[in-house]
Amino acid sequence: MDLDEEKLVERACNGDVEAFEQLIEPYHSMVYNLAFHYLKEYHDASEAAQEAFLRAFKAVKTFKKNSTIKTWLYRITINTCLDTIKKKKNEKRLIYINEAKDGSDGSEIELQIPSSDLKPDQILEQKAIQKVIRDEISKLPKDSKTILILRDFNDLSYEEIAKILNISLGTVKSRLSRARNSLKDNLLKYRELFNTNGSQIK
Amino acid sequence: MYCENYREMISPYIDGMLTENERAILEKHVLDCDECKNELEEIKFVTEHCHQLEKMPLPVDFKEQLHSKLVNIEGIRHNSRNSS
Ligand SMILES: [Zn+2]
Numbered sequence: 001m002d003l004d005e006e007k008l009v010e011r012a013c014n015g016d017v018e019a020f021e022q023l024i025e026p027y028h029s030m031v032y033n034l035a036f037h038y039l040k041e042y043h044d045a046s047e048a049a050q051e052a053f054l055r056a057f058k059a060v061k062t063f064k065k066n067s068t069i070k071t072w073l074y075r076i077t078i079n080t081c082l083d084t085i086k087k088k089k090n091e092k093r094l095i096y097i098n099e100a101k102d103g104s105d106g107s108e109i110e111l112q113i114p115s116s117d118l119k120p121d122q123i124l125e126q127k128a129i130q131k132v133i134r135d136e137i138s139k140l141p142k143d144s145k146t147i148l149i150l151r152d153f154n155d156l157s158y159e160e161i162a163k164i165l166n167i168s169l170g171t172v173k174s175r176l177s178r179a180r181n182s183l184k185d186n187l188l189k190y191r192e193l194f195n196t197n198g199s200q201i202k
Numbered sequence: 203m204y205c206e207n208y209r210e211m212i213s214p215y216i217d218g219m220l221t222e223n224e225r226a227i228l229e230k231h232v233l234d235c236d237e238c239k240n241e242l243e244e245i246k247f248v249t250e251h252c253h254q255l256e257k258m259p260l261p262v263d264f265k266e267q268l269h270s271k272l273v274n275i276e277g278i279r280h281n282s283r284n285s286s
Contacts, residue, residue, distance in 0.1 A: 015276050015279060017269075017272045017273055017276050020272065021268075021269065021272065028260055028264065028265070029257060029260055032258065032260050032261075032264065033257050033258050036258050042258075042261060045258075046261045046264060046267075049264070050264070050267060050268045050271060053268055053272070054268075054271055054272065054275060057272055057275065057276075058275065129251065130255055130256065133248075133251055133252060133255060134255065137252070148252065151217070152249055152252035152253055153252060153253070153255055155253070158217070158219060173213070173214050173219065174210070176213055176217075177210060177212070177213035177214070180213050180245050180248060180249060181213075181245070183248055183252075184244050184245050184248045187248055194247075
């Protein structure tokens with residue numbers, strides 16, 4: 001943690017909202033995207049991300065100076081998302097009992113891909129591939145999903161992941177290996193989609 | 203070593219987390235073993251695609267909403283501090 005951050009943490013501890021906002025500003029997108037991976041829906045992701053920041057603000061006094069804001073926020077966000085999922089599951093159960101008429105479970109996502117130089121059919125294809133990968137990641141067991149998101153979506157190092165999840169480097173390595181294998185196996189059924197894109201999945 | 207042992211090296215290999223020696227061992231094996239070579243290519247392919255996933259843009263009102271929530275809880279805390 002650098003000196004500026006340290007000062008901001010100190011001010012945030014004294015209830016300075018503005019200081020806290022400065023501290024977390026660089027991590028807005030990261031936290032929101034992490035939440036989106038878990039919840040797959042814009043509104044839920046936004047709510048969970050904000051909840052994570054609120055929890056961080058309330059707990060800023062417990063932030064240890066030898067850790068980093070980044071790993072600390074990741075940990076809080078993951079916990080917040082898992083809590084949200086648990087809560088939603090309970091709510092869903094109630095909804096099913098009360099009214100099973102709507103049909104949609106709100107889990108469908110429409111991906112917004114920023115404009116690029118790709119031709120329309122290529123964009124569609126890329127959109128489809130991204131959706132398939134996101135869906136398959138979200139279907140993985142909790143541990144696999146988390147480690148994949150941290151490493152392959154957020155580009156965190158093995159060391160950072162070990163700190164966030166409080167596991168050893170060896171566990172990071174083996175868990176990630178297992179997660180990638182499962183994802184690869186689950187993606188094999190979409191072989192054709194990837195093949196048109198010059199894939200190596202055979 | 204069995205293929206199974208080499209397979210465990212694939213994921214850290216992609217991340218550059220193997221030692222020089224381990225790298226060389228795996229690279230030599232996939233020259234002779236088509237199955238492990240295939241496995242390496244597939245996992246590399248999937249991993250690269252994960253890295254390419256687009257970041258979702260932050261909702262436009264995200265900062266504003268968060269700000270009012272933060273001010274709100276700080277206000278509550280402040281009041282309870284004053285009254286106690
Ligand atoms: Zn082999």
